[in-house]
Amino acid sequence: MTDLLLRDVRVENAPDPTDVRIEAGRIEETGPGLTAPDGTEVFDGEGRVLLPGLVETHLHPDKALLDAIRPNPTGTLDGAIRVTGELKRQFTHDSVRARAEQVLAMCVRNGTTTVRAHPDVDPIAGLTGLEVMLELRAAWADLVSIQIVAFPQEGIFKAPDTHTLLRKSLDAGADVVGGCTYAERDLADCKRHVELVLDLAVEYGVPADMHCDFSDDASDPRFALAGFIAEQTAARGLGGRVALGHVTSLGALPPAERRAVAADLAQAGVAIVPLPATDLFLGGRGDEQAVRRAITPVRDLWDAGVLMACSNNNIRNAFTPYGTGDLLDTALLLARLAHLSGPADLHRVLRLVTHDAALVAGLLDYGVHVGARADLVIVDTRDYDAVLLERPVRTAVIKAGRIVARSTYSSELTVPVRALEA
Ligand SMILES: [Zn+2]
Known part of the structure; x- marks a missing residue:
């Protein structure tokens, strides 16, 4: 099984981005500037939020x-x-x-x-x-x-x-x-x-x-x-x-x-x-x-x-x-x-499809911490509070340490805002 290094991801509502290294389907290490053995697949999260699956x-x-x-x-x-x-x-x-x-x-x-x-x-x-x-x-x-x-x-x-x-x-x-x-x-x-x-x-x-x-x-x-x-x-x-x-x-x-x-x-x-x-x-x-x-x-x-x-x-x-x-x-x-509504409620609602749902399903070793099973999802936002409000694209879905789905989305305004004279 290829191991995986996630660079520059925000673990749920942690203030700063970090790296997450996965080995044999489990999270082995987290922290900034991690190195990985040869042959490890590297995925750059570019500061996006990382949630448990x-x-x-x-x-x-x-x-x-x-x-x-x-x-x-x-x-x-x-x-x-x-x-x-x-x-x-x-x-x-x-x-x-x-x-x-x-x-x-x-x-x-x-x-x-x-x-x-x-x-x-x-x-x-x-x-x-x-x-x-x-x-x-x-x-x-x-x-x-x-x-x-x-x-x-x-x-x-x-x-x-x-x-x-x-x-x-x-x-x-x-x-x-x-x-x-x-x-x-x-x-x-x-x-x-x-x-x-x-x-x-x-x-x-x-x-x-x-x-x-x-x-x-x-x-x-x-x-x-x-x-x-x-x-x-x-x-x-x-x-x-x-x-x-x-x-x-x-x-x-x-x-x-x-x-x-x-x-x-x-x-x-x-x-x-x-x-x-x-x-x-x-x-x-x-x-x-x-x-x-x-x-x-x-x-x-x-x-x-x-x-x-x-x-x-x-x-x-x-x-x-x-x-x-x-x-x-x-x-x-x-x-x-x-x-x-509001961040406290919405964080709790998010738990209903992550941490609390995992407890209901009796999942062991769930979450984003060392030793947890690497079932994860990177979402296309850098703001944890926006996860539920924006339901961002799931940039990468990771099952037991392997990327199993990827999605992209792009949107841009195509006409510039007029520059008004002072
Ligand atoms: Zn039913």
């Missing part, structure tokens, strides 16, 4: 890019599940693989070095999505690390045989057990769903990552399970190994109630992952005036000490008909939706 904790590559085939007829969550269920019947290994690879390429070009993928595992698609992702986890290993979540989109009790399919997925090498806690007929089954997923997490020694409480409000108790999940997580000693996507209904609870749930989540070590592109698109559909933003209460969760990430979820399908796979875009969307 972006971490996508929640993505559905198997269902991406379906919007061109058939869009969501109603714009609702039910409509999205229905139309995607119909399209899934036509899935073939090759068609899923082609779309998934297109999306992975988007992610890598945008600086993402780890993707937690949630392929559907259900009686409709069977194990097709899972098998494709197992194949891509190996095929794409030099470009991006892939974690695979076995995701029961259609429910477990409502969709017979799904329990067996989840076990087969974990036996085949899925890294995480997924859940879709609202996809059951009644509250009792939703709770059994949660318990079964967490029991599988214990049995297989894997983390759990569930879709949860994805509704405008908590009036239907199937969409108000975060507190129950916190309790069940604590009871099984799974703290730090459970993540929940969406959790939008929490934002509709009265302040004291939602802060109590947030405190329970923090105490239990349950992480929350807002999926703002989807949450915003599918949320508030029944509102005829003062349409809700339908986003989890980020500030309250932060204040309570809940670990969070932010992720893309779906790219151009019935759940989210937009997206380029750029986590900086999606993080900025969350900032807009959750009234987050």
